[in-house]
Amino acid sequence: MDKRAHRYCVIMCGGIGSRFWPYSRTRLPKQFIDFLGTGRTLLQMSYDRISSIIPAENIIILTNERYFDLVCEQLPEISKENILLEPARRNTAPCIAWAAWHIASRDSEASMIVTPADHVITRVQEFRQSVIEGFDFVESHDALLTLGITPTRPETGYGYIQIGNHTEGNISKVKTFTEKPDIELAKVFLASGEFFWNSGIFIWTAASIQSALRKNAPDIAGVFDSADKAVYLNKKSEDDFIASAFPGCVSISIDYSVMERANNVFVETVTFGWNDLGTWSALYDLSPKNSEQNVTQNCNVLAYNSKGTIFAIRGEKLVVVDGLDDYIVSDADGVLLICPKSREQKIKQMVTDAKVKFGDKYE
């Protein structure tokens, strides 16, 4: 049997993208938006990237139940059976575990790539080659593989992975995962050649991640082991089980619960273009700029005495500004935000403040 038939892709798209508020909203988070003006949303671009190397029936969408309609609408190619709906937000470890148990119950030889839906990837052909190399590796090793992006600048917005012993091809053991560095340390990382951006894209077999979860996160693995394989094979029984069991899972990331603890963690160093679109500044850096170094996201702008500003406006609107350097100006769905890029880490707090003061309609 063609090994492609055992390869799966899990696209995670349950986040609310509040760091891009108000452009990204609880009811329409960034992964469901045509963020780059390409005519395809980030979720659709994630699907497009992978669909030539993974059979459509093996692509699983993991999201919050409130986004079911958005997923159906944006990805009509995906069977509703393949949309797994979390009844609660529990970070990445429980949802990846569910996907692994769901897939393993159907295919004991399954391997899988797990990827967020809200990243931007360029040089997609290179991406596909890297993914295939990764699948080939995990299918012949009991390995938890993560993709490490070759850094192109001393970025302080990402975590880094330090590579250890070279294993084969572009794959090495992971020596350490690091937190986001300050600029001085980021420069050292870049110069060393040993540090790669932590992409949050993983490749492993279902059996390997199940085993790693049983060992490193037994409470989560225990929840999913508590159901028979037959439960995962029937939509109704699986939904009933998840509705009762999933909310009881601890909320923890796969990084903390597994990747930083397991001893079979590998990194494939890759060179395709990657941006996690984690912040307005990340979007600014990624976007084409005009002669004043302003970025306009799908909108008409007349800017005077202004540079380094990003404008992201939903709907037909003219924006006229004077004297606004290095700001974020975003207007969408009843909210206007004007904030210096340097204070974008405060946006989450602003969303909370707005909720306290004006209720959740602006969330």
Added chain:
Amino acid sequence: MDKRAHRYCVIMCGGIGSRFWPYSRTRLPKQFIDFLGTGRTLLQMSYDRISSIIPAENIIILTNERYFDLVCEQLPEISKENILLEPARRNTAPCIAWAAWHIASRDSEASMIVTPADHVITRVQEFRQSVIEGFDFVESHDALLTLGITPTRPETGYGYIQIGNHTEGNISKVKTFTEKPDIELAKVFLASGEFFWNSGIFIWTAASIQSALRKNAPDIAGVFDSADKAVYLNKKSEDDFIASAFPGCVSISIDYSVMERANNVFVETVTFGWNDLGTWSALYDLSPKNSEQNVTQNCNVLAYNSKGTIFAIRGEKLVVVDGLDDYIVSDADGVLLICPKSREQKIKQMVTDAKVKFGDKYE
């Protein structure tokens, strides 16, 4: 006969208010907006101020023909016969002349107050007493009377009137009209007690202003004298005459063409509260401020590290700003403006630039 029956009010409301763009728009200028959130538009407030001292049938609305529907809607008390529609914009002298000839043809003993519709006046009872004093004066003198507001601060945004010989009551001869002063001169003006703000509110008899126009602006007077009195008494014949004759008038203000030339110009010094709402800064100065000295015009604002800023947003919207001192933030009808108050004089140019670049839909 009660002298009240011969008193008329001409409310001018044909301007487009482009200095308040985008809140004030060609299709909905500021005089038609509930600018102060009182539930009444500036035009309605102008009517309310005067309607207790002038019979409704003597109140004339002078506006551009495109605003006919707005006037009818906002002032249902006014007969359509009393709405004079300019077919072209020709500044104040031609439109005041038309009103004078229109009124004189009906009432040879008429006196009239001419007032813009877009000013804010407080202490309205005092205003009414001042107007009555003014009427009493012009009805017994061949005088062109203007109201001079007692200044309360060294304002650089207004023209000033220097008073000459005292005549009677609060009324003096005008010595000079001045342009807007710089701050040093404005301080001298304020300290002197001789200088008053030029309100642009006039009181005179129809006969006196006709006579002054014939003497000082004979080209304009000639246009209106070219029609028989009977022409002005019939709506249809008056409209036909105005359609053909009015556009041929020179575009000039009543100040330049008459007030600064005639030798029978008087000023009544008054103490009611007055603001010409000429600029965003004027509105800011007039408006109640919160603890950060921000002004919010009918909108919800969350402001961080921001002070001295005015927010004028039409429609239900939350505005969240960080680090914006002394700005104008206005969003209305498809346009968002963010501009330092100190550069508000550039707004007219911005409107022009927007028109050149994006067409007249944002006008």
